Every structure is written in C-alpha cells, then in structure tokens.
Amino acid sequence: MPNATLTFLNYLCLLLMQLALAAIQTAALVFQFALGETPCPLCILQRVAMFGVSFGIIRNFREGYSLKNDGMSMIFALFLLIIATRQTLINIYPRPGHEYIGSAVFGLHMPVWAILIATALLIGYAVKFAITGGDGNLTPLKKFPALARAGNALGLFIVLLAAVNFASVIVQCGVDACHTYEYRLLK
Amino acid sequence: MMTPIFAFTFAALLLAWLGRGRVALGALWVMLALSIGLFLFEVHNRDYGFRMPWIQTSAPVTAGEG
Numbered sequence: 001m002p003n004a005t006l007t008f009l010n011y012l013c014l015l016l017m018q019l020a021l022a023a024i025q026t027a028a029l030v031f032q033f034a035l036g037e038t039p040c041p042l043c044i045l046q047r048v049a050m051f052g053v054s055f056g057i058i059r060n061f062r063e064g065y066s067l068k069n070d071g072m073s074m075i076f077a078l079f080l081l082i083i084a085t086r087q088t089l090i091n092i093y094p095r096p097g098h099e100y101i102g103s104a105v106f107g108l109h110m111p112v113w114a115i116l117i118a119t120a121l122l123i124g125y126a127v128k129f130a131i132t133g134g135d136g137n138l139t140p141l142k143k144f145p146a147l148a149r150a151g152n153a154l155g156l157f158i159v160l161l162a163a164v165n166f167a168s169v170i171v172q173c174g175v176d177a178c179h180t181y182e183y184r185l186l187k
Numbered sequence: 188m189m190t191p192i193f194a195f196t197f198a199a200l201l202l203a204w205l206g207r208g209r210v211a212l213g214a215l216w217v218m219l220a221l222s223i224g225l226f227l228f229e230v231h232n233r234d235y236g237f238r239m240p241w242i243q244t245s246a247p248v249t250a251g252e253g
Contacts, residue, residue, distance in 0.1 A: 041229050044189055048222050051196050055215055058203045072215070086230050093241040159200045166193040173189045
C-alpha cells in the first residue's frame with residue numbers, strides 16, 4: 001500500500017479513537033451535571049486513564065506520529081482495563097456499601113462499559129499496527145490538512161474537557177478524598 | 188489526592204497540545220504514578236487487603252468428582 005494511504009488510515013484511526021473518547025467523556029459530564037450522578041473515585045480515575053489515552057493521540061497530531069505516543073496511549077488503555085475490571089469485581093456481588101451506582105446504559109453500568117471501551121481501544125491499536133506497520137513508512141501529516149485540523153480541534157476539545165473535570169474534582173473532592181454523596185465545597 | 192492528579196492531567200494535555208512535549212511527558216508520568224497510588228489505596232480494604240473474598244472460586248467436591 002502507498003505510504004500516503006497508510007498515513008491517512010493511521011491518522012484516521014487515531015481521529016476516530018479520539019472522537020470516541022471525547023464522546024464518552026462528554027457523556028460522563030452530561031450524566032454528572034444534567035442527571036445529577038456524582039462520580040465515584042474509581043469512576044473519576046477511569047476518566048483520568050481515558051485522558052491518558054487521549055494524550056498520546058494529541059501528541060501524534062501536534063508533534064508528528066511516533067510509536068512512543070501509541071505506546072503511552074496503550075499503557076493508559078491497559079490502566080483503564082485494570083481499574084474497570086477491579087471495580088466490576090468489587091461491585092459484582094452487591095452488598096452494603098458496594099453496588100453499581102449511577103444509570104445503566106443498555107443494561108450495563110459505567111465500569112462494565114469501561115472494560116469494553118478499554119478492550120476496544122487495545123483492539124483498535126492492534127488492528128492499526130497490523131494494517132499500517134511501524135512509523136518508518138509514513139508520510140508527514142501536513143499532506144492531509146483537513147485531517148490535521150480535525151485532530152487538533154478535537155485535541156483542544158479534550159483539553160477543555162480536562163479543564164471542566166479539573167474544576168469539578170476541586171468542587172467535589174477539595175484536597176481530600178472524593179465521595180459519591182456530596183460536593184465537598186458545596187456543603 | 189484526586190485534585191493533584193487532575194492538575195497534572197490538565198497540565199499534561201494542555202502542554203501536549205501546545206507542543207511542549209518533554210514537559211508534558213513529565214507531567215503525564217507524575218499523573219500516572221499518583222493515579223496508580225490512588226487506585227491501590229481505593230481498592231485496599233482494612234480487613235481483606237487486596238483479596239476479594241466475596242468471589243467464590245471453589246465449589247464443594249461431591250462423590251465421584253475430583
């Protein structure tokens with residue numbers, strides 16, 4: 001396959017992953033602020049892990065493609081998988097103080113969705129590597145200006161989502177532990 | 188602990204978007220280290236440690252089995 005086609009497929013794949021992550025993070029904020037569902041500490045950590053995946057994608061669009069950036073994203077996808085699996089196992093047997101909180105979407109709660117999201121991300125990277133190979137045969141992103149603009153705009157949106165989450169965490173947790181039953185600074 | 192984690196997360200993402208890769212990477216590693224620490228703190232139980240005794244993985248052996 002020509003290098004230009006591989007480059008386009010590589011960045012398109014990254015753009016789609018970033019788009020999915022932005023949609024999930026936005027949905028999480030909608031559930032939090034529109035439906036009043038205060039996130040649990042492990043749920044917030046899952047958001048952190050997803051921002052970590054986005055970090056690698058942002059760097060790929062801003063500084064040129066590198067396998068190092070994909071590696072960092074995959075570390076955070078794995079971290080997301082570990083957190084989500086552990087939370088699912090904690091809540092899998094409902095008992096006082098330990099049960100799934102928040103709304104179920106299509107019958108699945110947030111940590112179960114996070115397992116599927118992390119698995120989908122890791123599969124996405126595996127498929128991308130299988131199709132495009134390493135980073136030595138790719139042409140510069142500037143040959144696809146529309147893709148570059150979309151990637152950078154989406155990256156900026158992710159930064160804004162992180163800013164909203166940062167403010168929200170300050171209000172919910174202050175400088176102490178987070179709780180699902182209150183916003184500490186609004187008491 | 189969550190507030191510093193998000194401070195580093197936001198800093199890492201903003202710096203990465205601004206093209207300050209090296210500093211952004213530093214913030215990201217600090218964020219990852221703090222996140223792993225908080226994750227272990229959150230899942231640790233005073234009584235069970237890291238075990239999950241509510242998950243039964245063995246069944247009583249009946250005659251003719253095992």
